[in-house]
Amino acid sequence: MDLKNIEEKMNKTISVLEENLSELRAGRANPAILNKIMVNYYGVPTPINQVAGISVPEARLIVIQPWDASILKEIEKEILKAEIGINPNNDGKVIRLAFPELTEERRKELAKDIKKMGEESKVSIRSIRREAMDIVKSEQKEGTITEDELKSIEEKIQKLTDNKVDKIDKDIENKEKEIMNV
DSSP states (O other): OHHHHHHHHHHHHHHHHHHHHHSSSSSSOOGGTTTEEEEETTTEEEEGGTTTEEEEEEEEEEEEEESSSSHHHHHHHHHHTTTTTTTOOEEEEEEEOOOOOOOOOHHHHHHHHHHHHHHHHHHHHHHHHHHHHHHHHHHHHHTOOOOHHHHHHHHHHHHHHHHHHOOOOHHHHHHHHHHHOO
């Protein structure tokens, strides 16, 4: 049984969670909110950060300055299409995204969403653990590992699972604090 493979799968689950958390709008300007937005640049779908400079001059403002002014309208259109909840302000040279202050109700809603994401990630981690345990048990039945080895590997898998679940809990807790204290 290869524990590295199991750990890689679990780490991938955590990195997906962290990416999703980084894209959440927490009342503060975060350029990660633009990560999934693609702009049609000479017929090729291209990420915004590859056709424009993205900066955060203030806590609640993102400025997008395209290197080619001809795609300004295209960037604006794609931001609107992405429904990130912010209307772009185009002045002919740059696009400004002003993040409004979060309401208490919206903060609580985001906190619920964050908890849900955390639970989904934990379910995924536990699923990886279950698959690994099934493989180890079948190896023991086939006689490729002893019962003592089975117990040892099961303990290692459980310890790894516990560590990853703790990491998820910490990530969720940190994001909730960030949202509730903005």
